[in-house]
Amino acid sequence: MIASILVDGVFLSALLSLASLGLSLSYAVFRFPNFAHGDLITIAAYGAGAGAMLAGGGEAPVASVLVGAAASVVAAIAVMLLADRLVLRTLLARRGGAAVIIAAFAIGLLLRNAVVLLFGPAETEAARPLEIAGPVLNFYPFAAVRLTTTERLVIAGTLALIVLVHLLLRRTALGRDLRAVAENPELAGVCGIVVPRLRVLAWALVAAFCAMAGLALFLLGPVRPETGAEFTLPALAAVIVGGVGSIAGTLAGALLIGIAESAAVHLGMAEWRQVISFGLIILVLCLRPAGLFGQRA
Amino acid sequence: MADAVLRLDEVCAGYVPGLPIVDGVSLEVRRGEILALFGPNGAGKSTLVKAIAGTALLFAGRISCGAIDLAGRKPWQIARAGVGYVPQRGNVFTDMTVQENLALGGPGRSNGRGMELTEVLALFPELAARRGVGVRTLSGGQRQMVAIGRALLGGPAVLLLDEPSAGLSPKAAGQLFAALATLKQRVPILLVEQNVRAALTIADRAILLAEGRARREATPAALLADPALAAAFLGTPTP
Numbered sequence: 001m002i003a004s005i006l007v008d009g010v011f012l013s014a015l016l017s018l019a020s021l022g023l024s025l026s027y028a029v030f031r032f033p034n035f036a037h038g039d040l041i042t043i044a045a046y047g048a049g050a051g052a053m054l055a056g057g058g059e060a061p062v063a064s065v066l067v068g069a070a071a072s073v074v075a076a077i078a079v080m081l082l083a084d085r086l087v088l089r090t091l092l093a094r095r096g097g098a099a100v101i102i103a104a105f106a107i108g109l110l111l112r113n114a115v116v117l118l119f120g121p122a123e124t125e126a127a128r129p130l131e132i133a134g135p136v137l138n139f140y141p142f143a144a145v146r147l148t149t150t151e152r153l154v155i156a157g158t159l160a161l162i163v164l165v166h167l168l169l170r171r172t173a174l175g176r177d178l179r180a181v182a183e184n185p186e187l188a189g190v191c192g193i194v195v196p197r198l199r200v201l202a203w204a205l206v207a208a209f210c211a212m213a214g215l216a217l218f219l220l221g222p223v224r225p226e227t228g229a230e231f232t233l234p235a236l237a238a239v240i241v242g243g244v245g246s247i248a249g250t251l252a253g254a255l256l257i258g259i260a261e262s263a264a265v266h267l268g269m270a271e272w273r274q275v276i277s278f279g280l281i282i283l284v285l286c287l288r289p290a291g292l293f294g295q296r297a
Numbered sequence: 298m299a300d301a302v303l304r305l306d307e308v309c310a311g312y313v314p315g316l317p318i319v320d321g322v323s324l325e326v327r328r329g330e331i332l333a334l335f336g337p338n339g340a341g342k343s344t345l346v347k348a349i350a351g352t353a354l355l356f357a358g359r360i361s362c363g364a365i366d367l368a369g370r371k372p373w374q375i376a377r378a379g380v381g382y383v384p385q386r387g388n389v390f391t392d393m394t395v396q397e398n399l400a401l402g403g404p405g406r407s408n409g410r411g412m413e414l415t416e417v418l419a420l421f422p423e424l425a426a427r428r429g430v431g432v433r434t435l436s437g438g439q440r441q442m443v444a445i446g447r448a449l450l451g452g453p454a455v456l457l458l459d460e461p462s463a464g465l466s467p468k469a470a471g472q473l474f475a476a477l478a479t480l481k482q483r484v485p486i487l488l489v490e491q492n493v494r495a496a497l498t499i500a501d502r503a504i505l506l507a508e509g510r511a512r513r514e515a516t517p518a519a520l521l522a523d524p525a526l527a528a529a530f531l532g533t534p535t536p
Contacts, residue, residue: 179392184390187389189351189371190352190376192451193373
């Protein structure tokens, strides 16, 4: 039972981390909760599905995964940069805190409805190309604990992405510049950092994270137009519990929520899982208002 | 003059169009000097340096660094044109280490030739042992050293310092002014300072700014000898 709770919790946390990393970055750089984040994940998931179908789907599973991954990245980055160029950039420049949050909601709804118009309201078929490609990889170390190839790949991919993001932010000049823009854009500007260029790059990175989350949802299947949006609140909670702008904090927040929800499901309280996880979040924020890893102002 | 590194002609600047805080100021910062800018609170000193750095609006006039016209340029373009600016507040990245803050200065941010890291650490020896330390844990004086060091690594043609001694202990302020005095041969400095007496001890020239206008320009010795100015800004009673 405990092993199952932990393994399922880690898997849920991995999915949530994929959704939360981009949200954490956008919150840190642009200082607003991007409520369109989940819908961008949906766009990426459908983009992955379309790419995979073009590459042959189940007939060519490896090629369909690769093309699907590329399509999800292209779709997410194109939509995110378009939203920035047409709406968010102007609102952020005018410092409209509430306006930009409402605009993000509106962009999210627009994207969700665009998916319904293009692909229909029903959920997609669960393609599971990786299960077709590599059934021999299904290996279960514990009889009671079962993770499919796709689930294991999602966990491994998430860990790899976390390491890459950490290296990018902490070990490269580009990452240092991004952190500078996130902390104090005016000072970053007088240091010679081209702030608008870094902001576009930040949105592209956010979209790339959404693409990875969307690809994971497509691989796990099935996907509905609301699938990504359902991740927005738990992902935002993970970011806030962990401390805005902290990768370690975001992961800790995702782990907390993932394991709490997994425990609720395994203990026969599936309908209480969000009550339990969000109750934990309230408890953490009462004890540490800046989040687990957040710096106090 | 031919050796002017930074030149301002009839500069009007502020934050809201139609409401200039600085009104028609002209000055130049010359090679090898410290030009002190002083005056009462609200005189427009900080606004003037912000306008040079591109973080306040320039309504009229001309600002040039060497042959480069800075009007209408963005802060990062101005920094790359050779203007190093250290704001009064929020002048370090507190979520980063000393080393990371210094690395943000350069190289490659500016057209000028930056100082080497070893030179900056020789100027501010306290930082040498604290390179891996988070800036959040540093004292106010050490943070100023980090901020100035970062600006120097960018290779500025001119350095703008806004109230660098604000909030520092007398000892820390003394160390900072001593470092600035040795620095001016390398980089000319426009120094905005409330600690007028300390600023005048290291400045070559000084300008009194009041109500957004340059009211008087003189050598420190001449200003110190003026009883009215001494009473107003140095706390020396009028005889």
